[in-house]
Amino acid sequence: MLKIKVVLGTTRQGRFGEQPAKWIVEKAKAKGLDVELLDLRDYPLPFFDEPVSPSMKKEPYANPVVAQWTAKIAEADGFIFTVAEYNHGPAAALKNAIDYVADEWHKKPVAFVGYGTVGAARAVDQLRPIVTEQQMAPMRTAVHMVAPWALLDEKGVLKTESFDASAEQMLDQLIWWAEALKAAREKDVPAIAAA
Numbered sequence: 001m002l003k004i005k006v007v008l009g010t011t012r013q014g015r016f017g018e019q020p021a022k023w024i025v026e027k028a029k030a031k032g033l034d035v036e037l038l039d040l041r042d043y044p045l046p047f048f049d050e051p052v053s054p055s056m057k058k059e060p061y062a063n064p065v066v067a068q069w070t071a072k073i074a075e076a077d078g079f080i081f082t083v084a085e086y087n088h089g090p091a092a093a094l095k096n097a098i099d100y101v102a103d104e105w106h107k108k109p110v111a112f113v114g115y116g117t118v119g120a121a122r123a124v125d126q127l128r129p130i131v132t133e134q135q136m137a138p139m140r141t142a143v144h145m146v147a148p149w150a151l152l153d154e155k156g157v158l159k160t161e162s163f164d165a166s167a168e169q170m171l172d173q174l175i176w177w178a179e180a181l182k183a184a185r186e187k188d189v190p191a192i193a194a195a
């Protein structure tokens, strides 16, 4: 079973991000995936303050939160980031969480569920080169929830039907890439051992 981690990419009080995150968790589970929600509130990382960059470090970082976060990323075969748009870019908490890790992101696919005035299209497009630098494969299809605050029912619950088709397409792409890259990573192991 493919292990997919949904990263809830905002942490502020009263955040909206929980609704898209919980929705995409259920959608991914319905596809037969082993899904875990990683809420950045549960991983209170400091702003990156290590003396050595993640790709150059020789020893694991001492901070236990970083160790827990890194272990979760290591477990995954693929990711879905929920992406808010803060000043036309991704939230700093999400970028910081990406920056803290290197190898454990590598050769894994990532999909995006954006929400905001333009469905966080600008923030998602900023994330594409960032995750590419992390040797990840960004999925072409993303879910873009345009002005989702106009789609709340009387109880404040997001009406999600209009996003089902893009979620379906995005999850199918994620599964294809997660399977392909998992197989490729498994082939890597003897090559690394022999080197």
Ligand SMILES: Cc1cc2nc3c(=O)[nH]c(=O)nc-3n(C[C@H](O)[C@H](O)[C@H](O)COP(=O)(O)O)c2cc1C
Pocket: 010, 011, 012, 014, 015, 016, 017, 018, 084, 085, 086, 087, 088, 089, 115, 116, 117, 118, 119, 120
């Ligand atoms: C600091 C800040 C900057 C924002 N900038 C944008 C923006 O550039 N584009 C946009 O569509 N929404 C922007 N918004 C509105 C967010 O889309 C909206 O608050 C959304 O709910 C944020 O996600 P969150 O509730 O999960 O934190 C901004 C919100 C904050 C707090």
